[in-house]
Amino acid sequence: MTTVSMTVNGRQVSADVEDRTLLVDYLRNAISLTGTHVGCDTSQCGACVVHVDGRAVKSCTMLAVQAAGSSVTTIEGLATGDELHPVQAAFREHHGLQCGFCTPGMIMTAVDMIRRHGGQLDEATVRHELEGNICRCTGYHNIVKAILDAAAKMQMPAAAE
Amino acid sequence: MGMEGIGQRVVRKEDKRFITGKGKYTDDVKLVGMTHAHFVRSPHAHAKVVSIDSAAALAMPGVIAVLTGAELVADRIGNLICGWMVHSKDGSPMKMGAYPAMAPETVRYVGQAVAVVIAETKNQARDAAEAVTVEYEELPAATTVAAALASDAPQLHPEAPGNRVYEWSIGDKAATETAFSGAAHVVSMDITNNRLVPNPMEPRSAVANYDSGDDALTLWTTSQNPHVARLVLSAFYNIAPEHKLRVIAPDVGGGFGSKIYIYPEEIVCLWASRKVNRPIKWTSDRTEAFLTDAHGRDHVSKAEMAFDADHKILGLRVHTYANFGAYMSLFSSSVPTYLYATLLSGQYVIPAIYAEVDGVYTNTVPVDAYRGAGRPEATYLLERMMETAARQFGLDPVDLRRKNFITSFPYQTPVIMTYDAGDYNASLDAALKAIDYAGFPARKAAAAARGKLRGIGFSCYIEACGIAPSKAVGSLGAGVGLWESAEVRVNPVGTVEVLTGSHSHGQGHETTFAQLISERLGIGIDQVSIVHGDTDKVQFGMGTYGSRSGAVGMSAIVKAMDKVEAKARKIAAHLMEAAEGDIVIEGGEFKVAGTDKKMPFALVALAAYTGHNLPDGMEPGLKEGAFYDPTNFTFPAGTYVCEVEIDADTGKTEVVNFVAADDFGRMINPMIVEGQVHGGLAQGIGQALLEGTVYSDDGQLMTASYMDYCMPRADDLPSFDLHHTTTLCPGNPLGIKGCGEAGAIGSPPAVINAITDAIGHNDMSMPATPAKVWAAIHGRAAAE
Amino acid sequence: MYATNFSRAANLADASAKMGAATDGKYLAGGQTLIPTMKQRLAAPSDLIDLTRIPDLSGIKADADTVTIGAATRHYDVATSATVRGAIPAIAALAAGIGDPAVRHMGTIGGSIANNDPAADYPAAVLALGAGIITDKRTIFAEAWFQGMFSTALGTDEIVKAIQFPIPAKAAYAKFPNPASRYALAGVFVAKMKNGSVRVAATGVGEGGVLRFPALEAALQANWSAAALANVAVSPEGLLSDIHGSAEYRANLVNVMARRAVAAAG
Known part of the structure; x- marks a missing residue:
């Protein structure tokens, strides 16, 4: 057992876990943030995507100890109080989700995508950038619409490299 | 129609919890003292279980118990059932082998459970499962229908000689023979419908909790019903009598049929929870899901269609072999029979149809209903036949279809179904207009100039939803009725709770069902909550599958609402001293027609509960229930058109244009309906282009993860062009037909017809992978 | 995943010491191959020694003739590096196409080449450019580095520090992904070096991992154009054949991807 501490959604957390504990299991079980999901064993579905130190990563493909000392943002930390993040709002407005299981990873991926592209996205880019996120319900049609709309609304300056 | 009533594109009520990470799925359930299960599974497709040695595993840290199939039998836990009895054409009942939740003697597919380890942590359970030593005596395996029916094939179950479950038929054989003998043209095809793995993104999960104080069990599970x-x-x-067993299906992350069934793992967790007197959680990983979730499709068919000299269809003759896998899953028997062959008339006048279906055991994962369930197989067969026939006759495939369309309703097919309403020309016309059919030659030429092969393909599908009535399905062998229940509870403050036996695992019932209440009472959907998925809250229900929740589930709510409204009118009339017939409900208020008298619905509700001033003899309260049993199936139909461009150098197919023109009858929330179509199309295009299940000859599943089983990604698909035409369903109060499966049913033949059009080569099996398409173009071998 | 012990190395010496103390240790960089392998219980190292916090192992440097990329540099940082984009845009483009965005945020170039995974992308660039693999002990050139599928010249106690790529006159990478896994079914890197020599290496196709295609090289040496490859046959001999594509199909893809890469390289 190792005591693993990190900042999750702005809150300092700490838990004793085995070194083999994946970050996603740490989030779901050790600190009970169950919004991050596991949909595959091969790092392909993206249901587990969170941000570690500002970058989208697959929390099923990272040990919790690797993230020790890092700052992690999960789907639970995206909204500001009752105010939804623009990507969350766009997913709702455009019916970008059905069963909701892939949705947290989709939204975290979309937020990262918009940040990296400074909001400058087109349909082909969005579809390509969703390569690591699998949805079985929506056929992606409305997810793509939601991301494009959120990107347009956010009009962010290009992310610094 | 209010802002949130029927027909409005209302944003979903349930979304907030999903987009903020507050959904509550089964694996999110955490109980005090909870233990974890890991199953020991067979690595062999067919083998005798000689011995199981648990001693080493039991000695490992955190291990509480190792339980085996023999103990399950000793505790009289029943074998898994198939809930639909199908009889062979000779009148004999289908022949089924025993299906134990854990195999005590023989394993018949890779992944079948033989034992379970219960431990304090998930890792400990998995570590210990590897320490359980199982000695097997391997037996020869058969994974395909052809292999299982061979004279030297291994025998899977003693109860089913020759691995034959049934040899079923439908239609008029003699009339069909006559039709063929008088035919001017006969078109024949061998058609394979590829085996698919449903793959809802949430893997199956179960949490079982035995409460020794009440001698009662609770199961949280990923269930559609x-x-x-x-x-x-x-x-x-x-497991326990019904009053001692509570089943909760909380948020469920997709189902597509695969979560209809009661699986071995749920049975074992419940049984084991009582044995170890602790809560137990089991959650499938994705590889386990590939190895244990019921698969779909897997038909091999020979089909022949007879035409007269004027290209009118005279008859259809089909022989289909259905691969059921190693055991008969819960509704498996009905899929290639009553859900498949009864749809073989399609949208066409086919005077004579005769279909034979042989159900066959193989050493593979059990096969059952997957989105569409039989109807995609029927549609694929017919629509590949129609396109092929048109090519052979040198006719426009649109003209051949139009010439043979059913145009007057009701229409009795030769295969049981009575189509109640439809306008197939209308949906075809809508699709042709949307795709700009006349402009296709120019688009093909432009593609050729870019070095791409462009093709167009059609599919005119029909399906049957809301399978019913109960009496009819009972006469065909169903073990259950297929009605639905609803209860409408009006609270004293005028908010409404609707309890439904339908179950939402992505379909948005919390919104659409609330829209129905909003339409009826004029109150906002935020005043309505939909309760489902818990046997302690909802008395009974049949669940959600077969696109039934709108047509059947909402009809039950309408019936309950009728009763609520009738009582509320009486109360309002009494309070406002008006005639009941003069009460009008508008914008959340009960008004007396022709006067300015009115009162809000909330006050009517309050009056019902105070009971201070009710009509003489009326019971207080405002709560009504109803059961609704439909009079017929519903028959959604439509036309799908697909355009593809193929890179001849690599064989890669790109779907560049996809039009869907559907007739779903009344739509409650078009936004949600469109979402259902999008998802169905993705699964159908996935079947056609990407998804295929491959077994090695010795029964190893070669496509047991997303590394090898190709799930549709965003860049595999286009944005879809959706259109609707409407004929209302006459059989239910809302005129709803159902929309959940159409996309998956109608799309595969449109894609394959487009590919074969593009490459000028009619022989192409699904999935049409780049390797296969390249091989077809260049006359080479695709894969090994 | 089997139980394991994780530790972070502060520097190269610390990493070596920790490896020496482990019974069956493995170095961990981005973990995008190793962790999935461990999750499937196909690898069971007693110890994982994290190299990513060693300061010298990350970063990108260039001079007139070479670009040197620290072993722990993430794919995303390579893909977006102005230095790499300027000197060898083919490497930046290759990195931008590895896995998906989340994988690129974690995965490292050192991890990508350390295993000679037959479907990894970087080995094609390393072999086609004749890159040098700089370890804590020596520099090994590409030809000697790759020793067959999942096998390299890296010693068990040796750490990859950086990859040094010669800057070519022209280069490009074209990949045809496996539709399911999205790893390369065939990924071809073509390079024309400043001295005029031409090299073509492909990943995803060889039974022994990444390999060169002399016939394609000869044709391009004579005439650097996609058209020059049109009639050059690629033999399916020694190429992978599986449920996703026959050796013959892969051989075809090598030719097609080589043509597209040459066209892209200009």
Whole structure:
């Protein structure tokens, strides 16, 4: 057992876990943030995507100890109080989700995508950038619409490299 | 129609919890003292279980118990059932082998459970499962229908000689022979419908909790129909009587049919929880899901269609072999029979049809209903035949279809179904207009200039939803009725709770069902909550599958609402001293027509509960229930057109244009309906282009993860062009037909027809992978 | 995943010491191959020694003739590096196409080449450019580095520090992904070096991992154009054949991807 501490959604957390504990299991079980999901064993579905130190990563493909000392943002930390993040709002407005299981990873991926592209996205880019996120319900049609709309609304300056 | 009533594109009520990470799925359930299960599974496709040695595993840290199939039998836990009895054409009942939740003697597919380890942590359970030593005596395996029917094939179950479950038929054989003998043209094809793995993104999961104080069990599970689960667990598996078993299906992350069934893992967790007197959680990983979730499709068919000299269809003759896998899953028997062959008339006048279906055991994962269930197989067969026939006759495929369309309703097919309403020309016309059919030659030429092969393909599908009535399905062998229940509870403050036996695992019932209440009472959907998925809250229900929740589930709510409204009118009339017939409900208010008298619905509700001033003899309260049993199936139909461009150098197919023109009858929330179509199309295009299940000859599943089983990604698909035409369903109060499966049913033949059009080569099996398409173009071998 | 012990190395010496103390240790960089392998219980190292916090192992440097990329540099940082984009845009483009965005945020170039995974992308660039693999002990050139599928010249106690790529006159990478896994079914890197020599290496196709295609090289040496490859046959001999594509199909893809890469390289 190792005591693993990190900042999750702005809150300092700490838990004793085995070194083999994946970050996603740490989030779901050790600190009970169950919004991050596991949909595959091969790092392909993206249901587990969170941000570690500002970058989208697959929390099923990272040990919790690797993230020790890092700052992690999960789907639970995206909204500001009752105010939804623009990507969350766009997913709702455009019916970008059905069963909701892939949705947290989709939204975290979309937020990262918009940040990296400074909001400058087109349909082909969005579809390509969703390569690591699998949805079985929506056929992606409305997810793509939601991301494009959120990107347009956010009009962010290009992310610094 | 209010802002949130029927027909409005209302944003979903349930979304907030999903987009903020507050959904509550089964694996999110955490109980005090909870233990974890890991199953020991067979690495062999067919083998005798000689011995199981648990001693080493039991000695490992955190291990509480190792339980085996023999103990399950000793505790009289029942074998898994198939809930639909199908009889062979000779009148004999289907022949089924025993299906134990863990195999005590023989394993018949890779992944079948033989033992379970219960431990304090998930890792400990998995570590210990590897320490359980199982000695097997390997037996020869058969994974395909052809292999299982060969004269030297291994025998899977003693009860089913030759691995034959049934040899079923439908239609008029003699009339069909006559039709063929008088035919001017006969078109023949061998058609394979590829085996698919449903793959809802949430893997199956179960949490079982035995409460020794009450001698009662609770199961949280990823189910599309928790009441059916409780019924079967109680009535057949000897888990607990219904009043001592609560089944909760909380948020469920997609189902597509695969979560209809009651699986071995749920049975074992419930049984084991009582044995170890602790809560137990089991959650499938994705590889386990590939190895144990019921698969779909897997038909091999020979089809022949007879035409007269004027290209009118005279008859259809089909022989289909259905691969059922190693055991008969819960509704498997009905899929290639009553859900498949009864749709073989399609949208066409076919005077004579005769279909034979042989159900066959193989050493593979059990096969059952997957989105569409039989109807995609029927549609694929017919629509590949129609396109092929048109090519052979040198006719426009649109003209051949139009010439043979059914145009007057009701229409009795030769295969049981009575189509109630439809306008197939209307949906075809809408699709042709949307795709700009006349402009296709120019688009093809432009593609050729870019070095791409462009093709167009059609599919005119029909399906049957809301399978019913109960009496009819009972006469065909169903073990359950297929009605639905609803209860409408009006609270004293005028908010409404609707309890439904339908179950939402992505379909948005919390919104659409609330829209129905909003339409009726003029109150906002935020005043309505939909309760489902818990046997302690909802008395009974049949769940959600077969696109039934709108047509059947909402009809039950309408019936309950009728009763609520009737009582509320009486109360309002009494309070406002008006005639009941003069009460008008508008914008959340009860008004007396022709006067300015009115009162809000909330006050009517309050009056019902105070009971201070009710009509003489009226019971207080405002709560009504109803059961609704439909009079017929519903028959959604439409036309799909697909355009593809193929890179001849690599064989890669790109779907560049996809039009869907559907007739779903009345739509409650078009936004949600469109979402259902999008998802269905993705699964159908996935079947056609990407998804295929491959077994090695010795029964290893070669496509047991997303590394090898190709799930559709965003860049595999286009944005879809959706259109609607409407003929209302006359059989239910809302005129709803159902929309959940159409996309998956109608799209595969459109894609393959487009590919074969593009490459000028009619022989192409699904999935049409780049390797296969390249091989077809260049006359080479695709894969090994 | 089997139980394991994780530790972070502060520097190269610390990493070596920790490896020496482990019974069956493995170095961990981005973990995008190793962790999935461990999750499937196909690898069971007693110890994982994290190299990513060693300061010298990350970063990108260039001079007139070479670009040197620290072994722990993430794919995303390579893909977006102005230095790499300027000197060898083909490497930046290759990195931008590895896995998906989340994988690129974690995965490292050192991890990508350390295993000679037959479907990894970087080995094609390393072999086609004749890159040098700089370890804590020596520099090994590409030809000697790759020793067959999942096998390299890296010693068990040796750490990859950086990859040094010669800057070519022209280069490009074209990949045809496996539709399911999205790893390369065939990924071809073509390079024309400043001295005029031409090299073509492909990943995803060889039974022994990444390999060169002399016939394609000869044709391009004579005439650097996609058209020059049109009639050059690629033999399916020694190429992978599986449920996703026959050796013959892969051989075809090598030719097609080589043509597209040459066209892209200009």
